[in-house]
Amino acid sequence: MFAHFSQAIVRPPARNFADGLTTVDLGAPDVDRALAQHAAYCDALARHGCAITTLPADDRYPDSTFVEDTALILPGQGAILTRPGAPSRAGEVAAIREAVMAHFAEVAAIVAPGTLDAGDVCEIGRHVLIGVSLRTNQAGADQLAAWLARYGVSSATVDIRETPGILHLKSGVTALDERRLLVIDALASHPALSGFERLRVPAGEAYAANCVRVNDVVFVAAGYPVTHALLRAHGYALEILNMQEFEKMDGGLSCLSLRF
Ligand code: CIR
Numbered sequence: 250m251f252a253h254f255s256q257a258i259v260r261p262p263a264r265n266f267a268d269g270l271t272t273v274d275l276g277a278p279d280v281d282r283a284l285a286q287h288a289a290y291c292d293a294l295a296r297h298g299c300a301i302t303t304l305p306a307d308d309r310y311p312d313s314t315f316v317e318d319t320a321l322i323l324p325g326q327g328a329i330l331t332r333p334g335a336p337s338r339a340g341e342v343a344a345i346r347e348a349v350m351a352h353f354a355e356v357a358a359i360v361a362p363g364t365l366d367a368g369d370v371c372e373i374g375r376h377v378l379i380g381v382s383l384r385t386n387q388a389g390a391d392q393l394a395a396w397l398a399r400y401g402v403s404s405a406t407v408d409i410r411e412t413p414g415i416l417h418l419k420s421g422v423t424a425l426d427e428r429r430l431l432v433i434d435a436l437a438s439h440p441a442l443s444g445f446e447r448l449r450v451p452a453g454e455a456y457a458a459n460c461v462r463v464n465d466v467v468f469v470a471a472g473y474p475v476t477h478a479l480l481r482a483h484g485y486a487l488e489i490l491n492m493q494e495f496e497k498m499d500g501g502l503s504c505l506s507l508r509f
Contacts, residue, residue, distance in 0.1 A: 250464070251424075252464065257301050258345070262278075262306065266311055273496070283494035286491045286495065290502070298463075304344055307341075314495075317367050317505065318368045318417075319333065322507060322508070327400060328357070329396050330356060331366060332365060333384065359389050363392045365393055371418055371419050376402065377397055377404040378407050379393055379418070382409050417504075423460040423461070425460070431447075431460060432449060450479075451479065453475075460502060460503075463508065467486070470492040471493075
């Protein structure tokens with residue numbers, strides 16, 4: 250089954266969540282509301298079959314709730330720790346390393362001069378799109394591609410450095426199943442995506458492009474009714490989640506968990 254997950258690692262936002270990095274101008278997040286939205290997200294993961302490991306909030310790293318960026322896991326196969334492109338996030342990896350090592354005996358790592366945020370990594374079955382971004386450099390992408398190849402997983406890079414409005418590749422692309430992507434207009438014609446069916450996120454709903462397929466449902470942000478209708482028309486059951494406080498910090502649904 251595509252996106253078959255039984256485990257998820259999460260970390261609630263710390264009290265100083267508003268001190269994290271952001272490029273959007275949507276105002277400061279409210280931490281209590283963010284905690285409530287995070288709790289609802291965890292509840293949805295649990296209802297859809299994931300056993301949750303919750304790491305303690307860590308105010309040394311205000312962006313540490315975005316655990317997805319710090320590791321990539323091939324369920325049942327292997328795990329690799331990333332080397333986040335933002336220096337303020339580098340220290341987040343240590344706690345994730347411990348959590349991941351509870352499940353995988355051997356854990357690889359991206360090393361200097363490579364940088365990689367796993368928000369730039371979009372898995373579509375046995376193929377992976379790797380975004381080269383302001384966070385992920387070519388060296389990081391090359392190291393990941395070599396690691397994936399050891400598991401027989403192919404990959405292609407997508408340079409998003411000139412694509413406005415997205416921090417990470419997955420801010421603009423979601424794999425809905427093995428052949429189908431949900432994608433923003435700006436990426437829909439990229440050659441690396443041409444072998445896949447592409448559903449375009451409607452105008453004005455670009456934030457909704459960051460969904461997560463979890464077992465039998467698609468997690469999608471609340472407030473994007475045209476995207477919801479599009480997904481339902483293609484047969485997907487939806488779990489609609491409030492993400493407003495995370496959106497203020499450039500975060501999407503996928504960033505809040507490491508799934509495997
Ligand atoms: C950052 O700028 O690193 C965080 N404020 C947001 C990270 C979001 N992660 C993701 O899209 N995978």
